[in-house]
């Protein structure tokens with residue numbers, strides 16, 4: 001018997017209003033998946049012609065995905081605030097609802113032109129507590145990965161589940177307990193940035209490269225998709241570690257990835273699945289945000305690997 005997202009949400013012991021916010025983000029993701037599938041035929045490719053608040057060139061599909069999310073959110077009276085990578089300011093909706101959504105509507109958009117997996121990431125918070133909340137206060141988090149199949153990964157904090165989009169546009173439960181492997185021999189980092197790395201990152205990666213001939217004592221493999229969603233999905237399915245640490249080039253900005261709609265939701269998901277997350281020096285979910293587009297260092301995945309990186313940071 002198949003379990004649809006609607007069936008599953010109805011069976012959860014969570015506030016039905018919160019469940020409806022998650023259902024709204026799932027519906028937006030299904031629509032984005034449909035647009036992405038036909039984008040090269042419909043001509044939705046290339047740049048939108050403007051930059052977002054972070055100075056990044058927006059792709060046409062970044063803007064389209066953001067509009068799809070905004071339209072769905074406007075339809076749900078439970079949501080009163082939207083924070084998006086693609087919007088300079090938080091949007092305060094006319095709705096009086098108790099929930100806020102923070103989203104990266106299209107993650108990994110530089111991969112669009114080469115037909116490689118991209119995604120939508122979202123975090124759900126209590127709107128009454130303000131815009132700048134710690135990740136540990138998230139009420140739910142999820143992402144959609146638009147790959148060979150469209151996967152929807154969700155957590156309310158206790159466990160992580162995976163749905164797959166079927167031909168009729170419905171999400172069907174395909175994995176009801178995700179557990180991040182405690183140990184792994186796979187790591188993900190952009191090694192082209194090596195000359196900017198700090199001593200901890202250099203030390204950890206050098207051990208991995210040395211494999212069974214070095215102090216790690218086992219062989220490692222490296223994978224870097226360049227879409228955080230795709231890299232994290234691989235780690236949820238078969239273990240590993242994802243790193244976008246602070247380096248000498250990103251220090252002034254605080255890091256590369258954004259706290260509210262990339263680091264926090266992914267950290268909540270990875271931790272709910274038994275993994276760990278850190279900046280190297282503190283837990284991501286403990287950080288107190290200072291701005292809605294704040295950037296932070298991100299290290300998360302299999303507990304043993306994250307602990308090894310923390311060990312390197314503790315040395316200096």
Ligand SMILES: O=P(O)(O)OC[C@H]1O[C@](O)(COP(=O)(O)O)[C@@H](O)[C@@H]1O
Pocket residue numbers: 056085104106107108109110190226227228229
């Ligand atoms: O281009 P780099 O430095 O490898 O960075 C890749 C990272 O940047 C991102 O693409 C940032 O996300 P956006 O595409 O939403 O801006 C992540 O998905 C990915 O992990």
Ligand SMILES: [Mg+2]
Pocket residue numbers: 104106107108228262
């Ligand atoms: Mg992103």
Ligand SMILES: [Mg+2]
Pocket residue numbers: 062085104105106107108109
């Ligand atoms: Mg994005």
